[in-house]
Amino acid sequence: MLRHNMTCPECGNFTDTVTDPIGKPALLRPGSVMICLYCGHVSIVADTRGNVREPTTDESLEIHQDPLMRLVLACRKMVMERKKEKPHGKG
Numbered sequence: 001m002l003r004h005n006m007t008c009p010e011c012g013n014f015t016d017t018v019t020d021p022i023g024k025p026a027l028l029r030p031g032s033v034m035i036c037l038y039c040g041h042v043s044i045v046a047d048t049r050g051n052v053r054e055p056t057t058d059e060s061l062e063i064h065q066d067p068l069m070r071l072v073l074a075c076r077k078m079v080m081e082r083k084k085e086k087p088h089g090k091g
């Protein structure tokens with residue numbers, strides 16, 4: 001089983017929770033796409049030890065053309081912009 005304690009290669013934040021974009025139990029495996037909710041960086045799970053790698057050019061194109069991935073990235077961006085506007089979580 002793949003451990004869920006990974007570090008984002010972009011921002012260095014520790015990721016110990018994994019969620020499927022539509023709320024189903026997440027099954028990470030090599031090749032899974034990981035989106036860091038701290039910084040929005042997109043990585044690919046490289047192996048069963050929890051290492052991640054940068055997506056290839058083809059993978060990056062596929063990810064950014066996938067409607068669900070586009071929705072997840074847009075939602076993340078919207079939430080982060082709201083946090084900047086209301087840093088104390090009010091409203």
Ligand SMILES: [Zn+2]
Nearest residue numbers: 008011036039
């Ligand atoms: Zn990050």
